[in-house]
Amino acid sequence: MAVKKKPVTICVINLKGGVGKSTVTALLSRFAFNRKALDVLAIDLDPQANLSQGLMQQEYSDFLSEMRPSIVEVFQDYIPPQKGGGGPTPLDAESVTQVVLDRSDRSLDLIASRFDFSDALTDAIRPDPKILAKFLSKNFKEKDLILIDCSPTESIFTQAAYHASDYVLIPVRPEYFATIGFPLLAESISNFHSKNRGHRLDVLGVIINNAFYDGGNDGGPEKGRAMVEIQRECKKNKWSIFRIPMYHSRGYPKLMRGDYRYPGDASYFWGLADEILEKAGF
Ligand SMILES: Nc1ncnc2c1ncn2[C@@H]1O[C@H](COP(=O)(O)OP(=O)(O)O)[C@@H](O)[C@H]1O
Ligand SMILES: [Mg+2]
Numbered sequence: 001m002a003v004k005k006k007p008v009t010i011c012v013i014n015l016k017g018g019v020g021k022s023t024v025t026a027l028l029s030r031f032a033f034n035r036k037a038l039d040v041l042a043i044d045l046d047p048q049a050n051l052s053q054g055l056m057q058q059e060y061s062d063f064l065s066e067m068r069p070s071i072v073e074v075f076q077d078y079i080p081p082q083k084g085g086g087g088p089t090p091l092d093a094e095s096v097t098q099v100v101l102d103r104s105d106r107s108l109d110l111i112a113s114r115f116d117f118s119d120a121l122t123d124a125i126r127p128d129p130k131i132l133a134k135f136l137s138k139n140f141k142e143k144d145l146i147l148i149d150c151s152p153t154e155s156i157f158t159q160a161a162y163h164a165s166d167y168v169l170i171p172v173r174p175e176y177f178a179t180i181g182f183p184l185l186a187e188s189i190s191n192f193h194s195k196n197r198g199h200r201l202d203v204l205g206v207i208i209n210n211a212f213y214d215g216g217n218d219g220g221p222e223k224g225r226a227m228v229e230i231q232r233e234c235k236k237n238k239w240s241i242f243r244i245p246m247y248h249s250r251g252y253p254k255l256m257r258g259d260y261r262y263p264g265d266a267s268y269f270w271g272l273a274d275e276i277l278e279k280a281g282f
Helices: 021-034 050-056 059-065 071-076 117-122 131-139 156-164 178-195 220-237 252-257 264-279
Strands: 008-012 040-044 098-102 107-111 145-149 167-172 202-210
Touching: 008 021, 008 156, 021 040, 021 050, 021 098, 021 107, 021 145, 021 167, 021 252, 021 264, 040 050, 050 059, 050 098, 050 107, 050 252, 071 117, 071 131, 131 156, 145 156, 156 178, 167 178, 178 220, 202 220, 202 264, 252 264
Parallel strands: 008 145, 008 167, 040 107, 040 145, 167 202
Antiparallel strands: 098 107
């Protein structure tokens, strides 16, 4: 059997907020680390920092108040002077990663985001969209899996995520607005392909997030119409839809934090996680 190329890098994206990107990224990282025994790096590319908060919990406020290096420093390509002097220092992998979970031979690491992420960078000179890809290729070749949580707006950071990735993973909610954002995403990916012909960026699949409250609102007729649109768009782009959907569950925020006590319906996610990682070659 051929030796697997390391790492497999997947960006979780949809040009729409609230579809489950951060939930999927957090749960998939934990699943890959805990149940598949993989060496994992999660990257938060969204200034809302939901992934960082989900994975770090209370420690996230220490991270902010201690002004520890984050994804901002990765795009700046150096660490600014710290207390005690010494001037700017070169960026190294260890200083920008937070260890979420640790075993002797592997870990679940996080490059966290800050709320001023986009301001800190877009106000300055336009950062190099390949900087993240370069940084990962230099420092994280030994990881098995890298997962990137994207922000919902198309920007330099979306481009950076594409440049760094083997695969795109797309969560979508079957509701009216999905049918507007979906073609935009197809266009964004195809633009990337035409400008970067040497880069193979495949859509790993589309996750149907049935995030409708089970005690009444099941999405109504709009959900059916949206599903038809989603299926049509997927067929057009040759994107496959994962067999297992996400169901509505209030347990997701708990699982995101690593609290496995009462996850309820959220535990169905593990079936989907298995399907996703299998498709990515694990
Ligand atoms: N299937 C679901 N059932 C219940 N709540 C969900 C589901 N999917 C997402 N949510 C909730 O919806 C909100 C948005 O999800 P999130 O993962 O942050 O989306 P995004 O990162 O795409 O903006 C979060 O509060 C999350 O807990
Ligand atoms: Mg998010």
